[in-house]
Amino acid sequence: MGKLLVEEKSIVVPGDFxxxxxxxxxxxxxxxxxxxVISSQVGVVEINGRLVKVIPLAGAYVPxxxxxxxxxxxxxxxxxxxxxxxxxLDAVMSLKDGTTEFIERGAELSEFYGIGDFVVARVSxxxxxxxxxxxxxxxxxxxxIGGKIIQICAIKVPRVIGKQGSxxxxxxxATGCQIIVxxxxxxxxxxxxxxxELLATQAIALIEEKAHISGLTEVVKEFLEKNKGAQ
Amino acid sequence: xxxxxxxxALNGLRPMEAKVGVIKNARGSAMFKIGKTIAYAAVYGPRExxxxxxxxxxxxxxxxxxxxxxxxxxxxxxxxxxxxxxxEIGLVTQNALAxxxxxxxxxxTVVDVYIELLxxxxxxxxxxxxxxxxxxxxxxFKMKDLVCAVSCGIVGGTPVVDLDYSEExxxxxxxxxxxxxxPRTGEITLMQLDGVLTxxxxxxxxxxxxxxxxxxxxxxxxxxxxxxxxxxISLEGE
Numbered sequence: 001m002g003k004l005l006v007e008e009k010s011i012v013v014p015g016d017f018x019x020x021x022x023x024x025x026x027x028x029x030x031x032x033x034x035x036x037v038i039s040s041q042v043g044v045v046e047i048n049g050r051l052v053k054v055i056p057l058a059g060a061y062v063p064x065x066x067x068x069x070x071x072x073x074x075x076x077x078x079x080x081x082x083x084x085x086x087x088x089l090d091a092v093m094s095l096k097d098g099t100t101e102f103i104e105r106g107a108e109l110s111e112f113y114g115i116g117d118f119v120v121a122r123v124s125x126x127x128x129x130x131x132x133x134x135x136x137x138x139x140x141x142x143x144x145i146g147g148k149i150i151q152i153c154a155i156k157v158p159r160v161i162g163k164q165g166s167x168x169x170x171x172x173x174a175t176g177c178q179i180i181v182x183x184x185x186x187x188x189x190x191x192x193x194x195x196x197e198l199l200a201t202q203a204i205a206l207i208e209e210k211a212h213i214s215g216l217t218e219v220v221k222e223f224l225e226k227n228k229g230a231q
Numbered sequence: 232x233x234x235x236x237x238x239x240a241l242n243g244l245r246p247m248e249a250k251v252g253v254i255k256n257a258r259g260s261a262m263f264k265i266g267k268t269i270a271y272a273a274v275y276g277p278r279e280x281x282x283x284x285x286x287x288x289x290x291x292x293x294x295x296x297x298x299x300x301x302x303x304x305x306x307x308x309x310x311x312x313x314x315x316x317x318x319e320i321g322l323v324t325q326n327a328l329a330x331x332x333x334x335x336x337x338x339x340t341v342v343d344v345y346i347e348l349l350x351x352x353x354x355x356x357x358x359x360x361x362x363x364x365x366x367x368x369x370x371x372f373k374m375k376d377l378v379c380a381v382s383c384g385i386v387g388g389t390p391v392v393d394l395d396y397s398e399e400x401x402x403x404x405x406x407x408x409x410x411x412x413x414p415r416t417g418e419i420t421l422m423q424l425d426g427v428l429t430x431x432x433x434x435x436x437x438x439x440x441x442x443x444x445x446x447x448x449x450x451x452x453x454x455x456x457x458x459x460x461x462x463x464i465s466l467e468g469e
Contacts, residue, residue, distance in 0.1 A: 013455040014331070014368050015376030015415050029373070038415075040333065040373045042455060057459050058259065059371030060277055062336050088277045088340040129288045129338045155371070212459075 002035075008047045011057070012039040018052045029054030044212060057212065061086045061154035061184045063132050067123040068141070070149065070182035071134065076110045083119065083134060086154065086184035091132035093121065098136055118144040118188065120180055140180075147178070147190025150201055154185035156211040160204060167207065167217060174224040175200040199227055234387030234401070242439050244381065244393045244446055249361070249454035251369045259370025261454070263362035265381075265447075266395055267352035272362035274370040277340035285341075291334030292341045295325040297359055299348040305396070309351075320356045321346075327360050327380065327411040327421035333373040342372070353396040353407070354382045360411050360421065365451055369458065377455075378420060379447040380411035383440035385428050392439040408433075410440045414448040417441070 002021015006012060018030055019037040026032050029041040030052055039045075043054035063069070063085060071083035074090055081098060082090040095103060099112055113119060120141050121134040136142070152160065160181055161168050172179055177191035177200045187204060191197040206223055210216055239245070245266025254260035257273035264270070280286040297320040299309045324346065334342060344366065346359040357380035364378040383392045384399075385406040391398065399407050406426030412419050428436075 011456050011459050013377065013452050014374035016452075031375075038375075040375060042368050042371060042459065056371050058369060060258065060337070088279050088337060 004047065004052075006045050008045055010045055011043070012045055012054060013042050014040055018045060018054075023050060024052050025050050027051045027053035029056055056155050058153070059155050060088075063087050063091070063123050063126050063130075063184070065123055065126055067183035069121060069123060069134070069184040070144070070180065070186035070188055071119055071121055071184075073113045073115055073117045073119065076113070076115060078109075081109065081113050083121065085121075085123070085132065085134065086151075086186060087130070087132065089130055089132065091121075091123070091134045093134045093136065097124065097134070100137065113143060118149060118186075120144060120182065120188070144180070144188050147188050148197060148201070150187045150189060150204055152185045152187065152204065152208045153211075154183065156208050157181060157183055157185055159211045159216060160187065160207050162217065167220065170217070170221060171200050171203050171224065174228055175203075199224070202227070234389040234391070234403075236391070241389060241391045242442060244443050245395065247447065247450045249365060249450050251365055251454050251458040257366070257370075259366045259368070259372075261362045261365035261369055263358050263365065263451075265354060265358050265361075265393065267350055268354050268358045269349040270355065270358035270362040271347045271349060272359065272366040273345045273347075274342060274363075274366045274372075275345070276342040277334070277337040278343075280339060280341040286339040288338050289335070291337035291339075293325055293329050293332055293334065293344065294341050295321045295328070295344045295346065295363065297321040297324060297346045297348075297356070299351060299355065303348050303351045305352075320359070323421055323423065324356060324360055324363060328364060328367065328378055330418070330420050331364070331375045331378055331413055332367060333375070336373070342367075342370075351396075353394050353399045354409070356421075357381050357409050357411070361447060361451060365455060368455055376413045376415045377448065377451050378411055379414050379444040379451065380409060380421060381440050381443045381447060382407055382409045383436040383443070384408050385426075385432050385436060388432075390432055390435040390439055392436070392443045406432075406436075408436055408440070410437065410444070412441065412444045414444055 002023045005017045016039045026037045043056040046053045069085045071085040075082040079095045081093040085091045124135040125133040175196045180188040248264040250262045254273045259274040297317045360380040386398045406428045408424045411421035
């Protein structure tokens with residue numbers, strides 16, 4: 001019979017022993033060596049039945065298929081756009097994935113998306129050597145006009161979204177801003193006036209800072225109520 | 232006459248201090264101090280590897296840069312920047328850290344580690360490796376374990392661990408052996424030696440280093456946990 005060597009929700013560092021025995025299985029952020037399950041990342045332990053997992057507390061964004069991301073167009077070529085999605089290598093958006101509009105032969109592609117434009121796109125494919133394809137075809141995918149972009153750490157995105165979008169929904173309701181959260185940690189905020197945008201930005205910064213405390217929803221709610229009154 | 236230490240035991244390390252997250256602009260960073268030697272390490276990347284022919288399509292590449300600051304010595308200005316010695320130490324640091332680091336998620340990219348020595352009193356490459364491994368963990372890279380390093384050697388015929396400058400430059404026979412180890416498995420990822428010593432002396436010195444490395448490991452782990460704990464995490468459920 002195996003046994004756990006750490007408590008759930010404790011902080012572990014690479015090399016820490018998590019569990020002993022073959023009946024515990026390593027999931028993300030952990031690996032097995034002989035009969036031990038060992039952490040490979042700085043993170044918080046999560047135990048789900050027999051699965052032992054380490055939820056990272058830091059790390060770079062790695063694109064996955066079907067992620068909705070906010071990207072910045074960095075280059076336009078004959079038949080595709082190159083888009084920075086926050087990974088080391090640029091993603092490619094081909095002509096046919098760029099728009100549903102009809103594009104005439106020899107049309108100027110930068111009329112659709114020019115260098116520096118921000119777009120909401122979906123990662124349609126990622127190869128093993130990290131060639132990233134993105135697409136603009138799908139509900140809600142579009143070029144972003146107006147508003148502002150905030151960059152947060154990508155691994156904290158789930159906390160910003162909250163369960164079934166509860167956290168971001170709360171900020172939207174309180175500030176009246178439109179908010180789009182990309183899986184790559186870029187967040188687009190657009191409000192009727194700068195004060196609303198500022199409040200939403202501050203709330204998001206608060207979530208990022210306190211991402212791993214429990215009862216975060218209450219903290220953010222309190223923050224929003226207090227500062228909304230102040231305006 | 233056998234060499235004796237006045238300030239600590241022959242198997243004792245100098246006082247250590249480690250801090251993680253000291254450079255906000257970097258993806259990960261750490262400070263490691265042992266005695267009067269102070270090393271800072273900052274991790275940047277993964278970013279696209281240039282020149283392109285150096286890209287590895289299977290995994291990311293680790294690149295380490297070691298540098299002693301101009302004022303870091305004991306009076307004489309150290310000429311900073313790349314030179315034969317710093318190039319070599321950068322390379323051995325890279326080789327010491329690569330076995331634990333998993334960069335398969337980041338093909339064609341490079342992860343840069345910059346190690347700066349603020350103050351030096353021997354054992355700089357070891358302090359640099361300790362700081363760099365903390366910084367890589369802080370940056371969130373997947374690692375099999377941390378890497379710890381310490382020097383050991385023979386001073387005046389006596390095996391010692393963690394030599395300071397006066398011991399390294401001891402007139403009557405001194406041998407300095409920097410060792411980096413993966414503490415969990417005991418695998419050695421760096422061992423350099425020049426000088427003359429017997430097989431028995433070498434064995435004794437390496438065993439001293441192995442014990443010292445376990446102490447360093449504890450300091451490193453505590454420092455990493457301290458950054459993230461910091462009273463911020465509560466253990467109650469959601």
